[in-house]
Amino acid sequence: MNASKKYFAEALGTFALVLFGCGAATIASVTQSGPVGIGVLGIALAFGFAVLVMVYTIGPISGCHINPAISIAMLAAGKLSAKDTLGYVIAQCIGAVAAAGLLYLLATGSAGFVMPKWGLGSNGWGAGYGGEYNMTSALIAEFVFTFLFLMVIFGTTSERHNAPMMAGLAIGISLALIHMVVIPITGTSVNPARSLGPALFSGGMALQQLWLFIVAPIAGGLCAALVRKIFIDD
Template sequence: MKSLKKYFAEGLGTFALVLFGCGAATIASVSQSGPEGIGLLGISLAFGLSVVVMAYTIGPISGCHINPAISIAMLAAGKLSVKDTVGYVIAQCIGAIIAAAVLYLLASGSAGFSMPEWGLGSNGWGDGYLGEYNMTSALVAEFVFTFLFLLVIFGTTAKNASPAMAGLAIGISLALIHMVAIPITGTSVNPARSLGPALFAGGAAMSQLWLFIVAPIAGGLCAALVRNVFLDD
């Protein structure tokens, strides 16, 4: 029962992250007052603040990973069991898919709605996607920013760190990452966050999904290695 509570918490947290973050990119980015909507800063804050509020909501239950790259990195660092890693990742993916389904339902209620290429806040790269950066830029960005994100998480959740500030620091770091990386890939650093919207958008979003699974996990594993070798627990 304790494990099921943790898995449910992870699913719920990932649901909230995708609904708030991708919802900001899909719905709130276009406002009645103009096409600019809340802009890049608003979308970045939506992702970052969703992590902050979920950290204090489900953190005491599951640790609030809400990201397969984090759970797999925690496994590599010896902080999570294989059983819980599998349970967390499955729950996170389910939560993200349900959130994307709800977002699709909401977005399709708008008059004249049609699913665009890379719709529902899907991640991507190349011609037609935001800044039209190439695959190399996308791969490097997702790897490096996930690496830095995990270092923040390892540092703020260490034994000698202040646990009350961990959720805030992690959320702020995610917002900062989005401020830089949105024009490149839309910012993933989270395979589950990429999976949900891509399943509904299809097309290019699905064909490019592999990068947003491989690069964040690789970046997280590299951060776990650095933590194990160079940083204090």
């Protein structure tokens, strides 16, 4: 597949993930009369379904990583070249920022809109965010759940997997499950690009805390690649 087509597919897929997932957290959770009540479950399903549909939409083109932590883990596992890894990560970040920009445009169309401290579905931790978990909890959650997410991805996309067409379903469900647990802690990143887009437009605390949502998911993904190589792959 032509490299530019793969990079475009990654940008498009990440755009869709951020727009659907963070859109559910930002727009679908409030109306002029108050909360809609989709809650954690609704937001979790939005992220999971977004990944699910994009796996079958762009998977045959780029593999549907739509997440720098996945692409870097695939590089470490020898499944992606350094050139494509760089192209994928840049495309993913562009797609995420574009989606956050569109989400910001839509959100500001609401009368009386004021950007929250962690706006547009930004990730964070500490006083005033979600369940007010501390940095240690946030770091551990992002590392461990990204590790588990990558283990699902490595397993379902393995050449030994006897039902490759079911991979998208398993990956989408696993991401939804991750969100159900981690949303109260950090809003759930497990994806540096997903965190980057909203943080750039939200600014403030979201931007200050962005480092954790870059470092922890990438570390979790690399750990999964190492565990897979040592204990599972031949």
